[in-house]
Amino acid sequence: MEKHKAEFSIAATEDITDAVCPLTFVRAKAALEELEAGDVLALRMNDGEPVQNVPRSVKEEGHKILKLTDNADGTYTLFVRKTGE
Amino acid sequence: MEADYAALKKGGFMRQVQKNRFSLRLKVVGGNLTAEQIETVARVSRAFGKGYVHLTSRQGVEIPFIRLEDVNAVQEALRAGGVDTGVCGPRVRTVTACQGASVCPSGCIETSELAAEISARYYGRTLPHKFKFGVTGCQNNCLKAEENDVGVKGAYIVRWCKEDCSLCGVCLKACREGALSAADGEIVIDTARCNNCGRCVKSCPTDAWRGESAYLLSFGGMFGNKIARGRSVLPAFRDKDTLFRVTDAALNFFDAHANDGERFRVAVERGGWDSFEHAVQEAYNGKA
Numbered sequence: 001m002e003k004h005k006a007e008f009s010i011a012a013t014e015d016i017t018d019a020v021c022p023l024t025f026v027r028a029k030a031a032l033e034e035l036e037a038g039d040v041l042a043l044r045m046n047d048g049e050p051v052q053n054v055p056r057s058v059k060e061e062g063h064k065i066l067k068l069t070d071n072a073d074g075t076y077t078l079f080v081r082k083t084g085e
Numbered sequence: 086m087e088a089d090y091a092a093l094k095k096g097g098f099m100r101q102v103q104k105n106r107f108s109l110r111l112k113v114v115g116g117n118l119t120a121e122q123i124e125t126v127a128r129v130s131r132a133f134g135k136g137y138v139h140l141t142s143r144q145g146v147e148i149p150f151i152r153l154e155d156v157n158a159v160q161e162a163l164r165a166g167g168v169d170t171g172v173c174g175p176r177v178r179t180v181t182a183c184q185g186a187s188v189c190p191s192g193c194i195e196t197s198e199l200a201a202e203i204s205a206r207y208y209g210r211t212l213p214h215k216f217k218f219g220v221t222g223c224q225n226n227c228l229k230a231e232e233n234d235v236g237v238k239g240a241y242i243v244r245w246c247k248e249d250c251s252l253c254g255v256c257l258k259a260c261r262e263g264a265l266s267a268a269d270g271e272i273v274i275d276t277a278r279c280n281n282c283g284r285c286v287k288s289c290p291t292d293a294w295r296g297e298s299a300y301l302l303s304f305g306g307m308f309g310n311k312i313a314r315g316r317s318v319l320p321a322f323r324d325k326d327t328l329f330r331v332t333d334a335a336l337n338f339f340d341a342h343a344n345d346g347e348r349f350r351v352a353v354e355r356g357g358w359d360s361f362e363h364a365v366q367e368a369y370n371g372k373a
């Protein structure tokens with residue numbers, strides 16, 4: 001499941017493992033706002049509530065989720081392609 | 086003037102501590118009131134009450150401090166402004182609902198229309214004791230389905246479509262029941278664990294999960310003097326005709342088997358869950 005590395009290049013990374021709901025999503029949203037449409041954000045988040053809910057919130061904002069990978073350290077990375085307004 | 090308290094109570098006038106003062110219960114369906122109705126209520130509370138309303142625990146609205154001699158005038162003013170009075174006593178009460186799928190992103194079923202349909206069919210029907218319906222749009226259960234005599238909960242019956250799946254992995258974590266796993270390029274669902282919450286459908290970025298709206302019913306909840314959680318006796322099912330066949334059967338069972346003044350739950354327990362489940366199952370299978 002690691003072939004994504006060849007499929008897209010990452011424009012920015014954001015680590016939200018130090019945030020709790022609802023700041024997890026606020027921080028993700030802010031990070032996406034910094035980017036241009038089409039850019040990919042790598043969003044690192046904790047297992048549990050963040051990984052259960054943040055991907056869905058990002059989807060509901062209209063962005064394109066590419067992949068969720070398990071970092072095997074209690075965190076996950078969500079790759080998101082920003083869509084235009 | 087001799088007051089007929091039973092008739093007043095039936096019409097939603099609740100006797101207060103203060104002599105000849107009544108808190109008037111209004112009819113609210115699914116927790117929604119139009120702006121016009123709210124204006125009417127505001128006017129009536131100023132003219133005949135004390136200029137405030139009380140919101141009950143079940144989405145009801147009461148206008149306190151109505152005087153006995155104003156009862157008819159109040160009813161007329163309300164009716165003219167599109168507001169009905171409520172009911173109390175041993176009958177089907179306010180049908181409550183959350184906003185459901187028409188408004189809430191988590192919703193699996195439409196709730197407002199359904200509450201209106203349930204209300205149109207049963208509201209005010211006399212039974213051996215009070216009887217409450219509540220409709221909640223999904224497993225988040227904001228409306229607390231299981232504390233009602235009959236609770237309706239929105240659900241999704243879900244199906245995975247391989248051709249649309251990018252194997253992104255999001256649904257595996259979105260599912261809180263641990264019902265999903267990935268194996269050999271497939272997403273596998275353990276249906277025994279699936280609670281029909283629909284979180285896989287809502288979170289999937291490629292819409293590879295398809296969800297069909299369905300109802301999960303619970304029976305025999307109560308949350309007053311005695312507390313009991315409504316029980317589920319049927320799987321999630323899709324169609325509204327079945328829903329009403331089953332609820333008809335539940336109310337008829339209550340009517341036929343309860344002693345006067347006995348709550349639905351107590352009647353079912355006295356008669357035995359087996360015989361109740363049998364009645365519901367027959368209705369579910371289309372035999373009632």
Ligand code: SF4
Binds near residue numbers: 183184
């Ligand atoms: S129960 Fe579900 S549909 Fe209803 S308000 Fe809560 S989250 Fe929304």
Ligand code: SF4
Binds near residue numbers: 283
């Ligand atoms: S409906 Fe809910 S419980 Fe069932 S598989 Fe989807 S996320 Fe899991």
Ligand code: SF4
Binds near residue numbers: 251253256272290293
């Ligand atoms: S969320 Fe959708 S695309 Fe991603 S693995 Fe699950 S079914 Fe496949």
